[in-house]
Amino acid sequence: MATDEHRSLTLRDVSEASGVSEMTVSRVLRNRGDVSDATRQRVLKAAKELGYVPNKIAGALASQRVNLVAVIIPSLSNMVFPEVLGGISEVLEETDLQPVVGVTDYIPEKEEKVLYEMLSWRPSGVIIAGLEHTDAAKAMMRAAGIPVVEIMDVDGTPVDAAVGISHRRAGREMAKAILKAGYRKIGFLGTKMPLDHRARKRFEGFTEALAKGGVEVEDQEFYSGGSALVKGREMTEAILKRSPELDFLYYSNDMIGAGGLLYLLEQGIDIPGQIGLAGFNGVELLEGLPRRLASMDACRRESGRQAAEIIAARVNNEPTENIVELSPKIAFGDTLKRR
């Protein structure tokens, strides 16, 4: 009584079942080359009846082609990244390429590891968030000899190509809008995340533009972990207790901004008269709040789309732009006075 050790079906099984050579079976299954309709039908029938699933590992090794695109992002729970992914999928679905996602949790070492792991499957391209990577990671990407698109930031030098917004500029423009609206006592609330380079760059652009207007950030508040909505409330309460003179609060993301907004409304504070608010990201999720928070769209979906398009073009040896800067627009909502 032999143990029925499991073994996947192979081309050979289909070949034997259909009485056609492995080579021809392979051709049928890939729609390559000319095959008579009669044999094609026989092969298809046999493959279906057996329940044959081709082995891409063997196929990839033989053909030296892998239809995978490595997509490396910091987090899935941020809502921002699933949207980027949506843009990527949308475009890749029209090609024979497939995205494969890796998550870094904003940790450089983990990014390096994920990248290594993914490159070892020899993907056709890499889409990776941000321009900041370890030297080893950059070296790997350069050495891989495949198209690499860094997304969601263009403030820096990409390994190969980049698509995204300038966070420095985003910070500057929000600062200008705030000054123009007449606010002068400005507080900043954000994540305690030295590794979120994009948030840092926004802050830098923000303070720079304020400085040009002769204004400084009066007070700051940082958090990490926990429910962003709750943290937004708590931080807002804390910063206003400490600095009641503030007339504007700039939040590093919409979620904490929304928490702050809800808190201030409950306190009966006049928004945007007494205090103005703005966040960042243009999170659709927040439509439906009592007031629309001022924000700035980070062009997430579009970043994904364009990155995927660059990969797809490069895979076909078509020329592409190397740096695509997208322009986020300010949404004034109901929490930032318009001028």
Next chain:
Amino acid sequence: MATDEHRSLTLRDVSEASGVSEMTVSRVLRNRGDVSDATRQRVLKAAKELGYVPNKIAGALASQRVNLVAVIIPSLSNMVFPEVLGGISEVLEETDLQPVVGVTDYIPEKEEKVLYEMLSWRPSGVIIAGLEHTDAAKAMMRAAGIPVVEIMDVDGTPVDAAVGISHRRAGREMAKAILKAGYRKIGFLGTKMPLDHRARKRFEGFTEALAKGGVEVEDQEFYSGGSALVKGREMTEAILKRSPELDFLYYSNDMIGAGGLLYLLEQGIDIPGQIGLAGFNGVELLEGLPRRLASMDACRRESGRQAAEIIAARVNNEPTENIVELSPKIAFGDTLKRR
């Protein structure tokens, strides 16, 4: 002047650079078998200097082992699924297995395609959301000869193993709690999604338990697409305009429930006195709203964890439970009277 056609480094390159046989290089790189410390160092040095990244495709073909676990879920934008993924990663990180995510958009044909695509890479296991799949998909999973865990639902017959909550029971328990609190005129608001089997089962359990109490759902309202928060507002307004006698609204997810809550608070309606509310999922994101919506935890993270544990055990030929039913608890929050 030869064109510098790109070619990945191979074991052979490392072998030549270090003067050690390919086999030994392979051993060093995989930490397998005994290798003298001297040669190990030489190999490591050579590999690092060259920037060698192993080719997992060849490795997998030769060893017939792939350390990938296919994870197939309906959507990434639902917040629910990233949390499941979190649980999976958490457990798999302690093994040498790696999750690979595929998304189906709730479309059975797409699920079938994604599954086929992933199985063709010969993963070590499959974790897939739900118990409803096309016959072809079920056949593929059975034929794959690898552990398969269906998650987030146990109302049905799994192909192999299942981990999750009973949505029928969840619906029943919420209905009982509502009746016990004294509400009698009940409205239901949900997604227009014939393919969301879990929402359907909750609804079935819900009406069943109401019926036992001699109560029927008085009115219903469905939506599709758009911002859930906004839809929650709109639907709530619509259903109450049509059926002002309602004293309880059961939402099929927390997001639309939150929209409804915000709307009703703005209308100055007494919650949970005049109208009670409940959602489903226990979304952390919503903490921080003016009131906490009554809800029911779907044990998302835990489902992910346990599914991953089953896969990991099976890969090592260890025995496991086949069906794990998790028990969601009602969170009464501030919108459902307690009795």
Next chain:
DNA sequence: CTGAAAGCGCTAACAA
């Protein structure tokens, strides 16, 4: 239109 032969880059199994 179809088939046979020769690998793709690595590892299992065995030999030294």
Next chain:
DNA sequence: TTGTTAGCGCTTTCAG
């Protein structure tokens, strides 16, 4: 401790 040999399942290439 190290090396040799023979594939893994498929596709490329070249011959019918």
